[in-house]
Amino acid sequence: MPLRPPPRPLLIDAARAFNAGRYFESHEILEDGLDDVPNELWGLFIGLIQIAVGYHKVTQQLWTGAARMLQIGLEKIAAYPAAAGGLNLGLLRQRVAADVECLRSGGFDREAFARQPPRLQPLHADGRDD
Numbered sequence: 001m002p003l004r005p006p007p008r009p010l011l012i013d014a015a016r017a018f019n020a021g022r023y024f025e026s027h028e029i030l031e032d033g034l035d036d037v038p039n040e041l042w043g044l045f046i047g048l049i050q051i052a053v054g055y056h057k058v059t060q061q062l063w064t065g066a067a068r069m070l071q072i073g074l075e076k077i078a079a080y081p082a083a084a085g086g087l088n089l090g091l092l093r094q095r096v097a098a099d100v101e102c103l104r105s106g107g108f109d110r111e112a113f114a115r116q117p118p119r120l121q122p123l124h125a126d127g128r129d130d
Contacts, residue, residue: 014033014052014120021117023059027052043077043080044089046076047073047074048073049073051070051073054067058113074097074100086123088122099118
């Protein structure tokens with residue numbers, strides 16, 4: 001049975017905040033919308049919330065906490081298909097995994113992060129991304 005998508009406005013609002021570097025705001029949007037998320041996507045959205053919090057910690061230079069939250073969120077979203085919840089999870093998982101590795105190794109590059117921040121990419125209704 002295919003996974004039902006959450007409300008599109010929730011995804012768009014959360015992605016806009018996330019992609020603008022407003023990770024804490026994105027986390028709040030996702031958290032506030034949990035009542036409207038289908039039960040089968042609950043873990044996915046908890047993982048997305050944790051990833052947003054992790055990136056918020058990156059912006060505060062809280063490296064250990066950032067790595068921990070990103071890893072916990074990554075573990076939660078790993079169980080879902082690459083296009084679950086109306087999002088391009090494949091690219092997000094790759095980015096989060098790379099950032100966790102850099103944070104843990106001490107090789108995290110803040111300037112590179114600022115130049116190419118992580119993206120939360122909603123898919124179109126037909127499954128395409130932008």
